[in-house]
Amino acid sequence: MTDLPAHASPKLAPRSLPSEDGQLDDSNQGSNTADDQRPAVPNSLLSPAFTPPATPGGTLNLDLHPTSVLHKTQTADIHNKSEDAKGPKLLPKLPAVECIVRARIPTTNGAEMFLHLYHNDLDGKEHLAIVFGNNIRSRSLDSVRPGETEMDRMIRGAYVGKLHPGRVSSRYDENLSGSASTPKQIEPPLVRIHSECYTGETAWSARCDCGEQLDEAARLMSFPVEGLASDAPPEVQSLSSHSTGGVIVYLRQEGRGIGLGEKLKAYNLQDLGSDTVEANLLLRHPADARSYGLATAILEDLGCGVDAIPEGIRLLTNNPDKVRAIEGPNREVLVKERVPMIPLAWRTGGQRGIKSSEIEGYLQTKISKMGHMIQ
Numbered sequence: 001m002t003d004l005p006a007h008a009s010p011k012l013a014p015r016s017l018p019s020e021d022g023q024l025d026d027s028n029q030g031s032n033t034a035d036d037q038r039p040a041v042p043n044s045l046l047s048p049a050f051t052p053p054a055t056p057g058g059t060l061n062l063d064l065h066p067t068s069v070l071h072k073t074q075t076a077d078i079h080n081k082s083e084d085a086k087g088p089k090l091l092p093k094l095p096a097v098e099c100i101v102r103a104r105i106p107t108t109n110g111a112e113m114f115l116h117l118y119h120n121d122l123d124g125k126e127h128l129a130i131v132f133g134n135n136i137r138s139r140s141l142d143s144v145r146p147g148e149t150e151m152d153r154m155i156r157g158a159y160v161g162k163l164h165p166g167r168v169s170s171r172y173d174e175n176l177s178g179s180a181s182t183p184k185q186i187e188p189p190l191v192r193i194h195s196e197c198y199t200g201e202t203a204w205s206a207r208c209d210c211g212e213q214l215d216e217a218a219r220l221m222s223f224p225v226e227g228l229a230s231d232a233p234p235e236v237q238s239l240s241s242h243s244t245g246g247v248i249v250y251l252r253q254e255g256r257g258i259g260l261g262e263k264l265k266a267y268n269l270q271d272l273g274s275d276t277v278e279a280n281l282l283l284r285h286p287a288d289a290r291s292y293g294l295a296t297a298i299l300e301d302l303g304c305g306v307d308a309i310p311e312g313i314r315l316l317t318n319n320p321d322k323v324r325a326i327e328g329p330n331r332e333v334l335v336k337e338r339v340p341m342i343p344l345a346w347r348t349g350g351q352r353g354i355k356s357s358e359i360e361g362y363l364q365t366k367i368s369k370m371g372h373m374i375q
């Protein structure tokens with residue numbers, strides 16, 4: 001019997017049995033990146049479960065293409081020729097999105113933002129757009145619904161200017177001059193596509209820098225131009241002429257798309273010695289199970305597509321795959337510039353930011369295995 005560690009389940013048959021010469025019996029062994037990245041562990045430790053390559057609980061637009069993303073990925077997984085080791089999927093067609101409601105949120109740092117809640121035809125999740133400034137507006141929110149009253153429009157956030165007690169028109173804010181209530185032509189806006197991370201954003205985790213990245217994106221977008229002091233970091237200085245707004249598209253793709261429960265299992269595997277990519281693969285998930293079609297569609301709806309801003313957007317990310325993915329299958333969005341997100345601890349020589357051995361490994365794996373450009 002194969003020599004297995006004590007915690008290996010004896011009930012799971014190995015996926016490939018070693019042949020007599022000690023080689024694995026996979027016919028396609030070693031032929032691609034997934035295999036290259038798969039850690040050397042007993043096959044019986046691998047979970048037999050298959051996880052869809054998109055937001056858990058969601059459905060993919062299978063009806064559009066019989067040979068859908070899901071089918072292709074399943075096939076790839078079965079044949080152990082996965083292209084899933086890294087990199088998001090480009091959906092064949094952008095999903096339909098609709099902004100259902102928008103509300104003004106004053107934030108604890110004094111800046112104000114408008115939270116936009118979206119529905120879509122791809123999954124049952126409520127994805128969000130956090131909009132800073134008055135220049136970015138949702139087309140689907142602003143469009144007129146049959147039979148709605150002015151009060152209905154104001155309640156769902158389809159108003160210009162600001163709400164105040166006694167206001168009666170969604171279209172006209174008597175406290176604003178005419179020009180101020182009309183969105184101006186905007187410069188290439190700053191955009192962040194952010195994936196949900198309960199542990200990093202809410203539960204104070206120092207395993208990742210997701211919370212810090214979300215805070216930093218909001219800070220850059222709400223940075224008052226006149227407040228740009230000499231102590232502002234270089235990337236902020238370079239943004240000075242633009243930093244009057246932006247949008248964070250907040251996708252409910254927890255754990256790079258595998259969901260919170262699976263991410264927590266991955267954390268346990270990381271504590272057992274795997275890195276973040278290996279842990280996902282051991283659980284039979286792609287290293288990155290996300291897709292970005294929803295974000296592209298939301299950006300289009302917010303007037304950040306090439307139809308409205310041919311100059312493109314400036315994307316806050318270190319992830320090269322995200323840059324291409326966000327542009328969409330038909331280049332609906334143009335990424336004019338990638339703005340890097342340098343961890344605060346690196347920028348301040350460890351004075352501020354997240355300190356933990358876990359975050360060091362996390363960032364190292366992003367650079368070495370996921371091609372992130374943290375510079």
Ligand SMILES: Nc1nc2c(ncn2[C@@H]2O[C@H](COP(=O)(O)OP(=O)(O)OP(=O)(O)O)[C@@H](O)[C@H]2O)c(=O)[nH]1
Nearest residue numbers: 195196197208253254255256263266276317318319
């Ligand atoms: N599966 C898994 N997901 C993780 C882990 N740590 C963070 N995440 C998730 O990763 C997502 C954030 O992705 P990142 O890789 O940090 O960032 P990115 O979006 O790829 O790239 P940037 O734009 O440069 O930040 C969130 O959904 C987190 O929940 C981990 O160890 N395992």
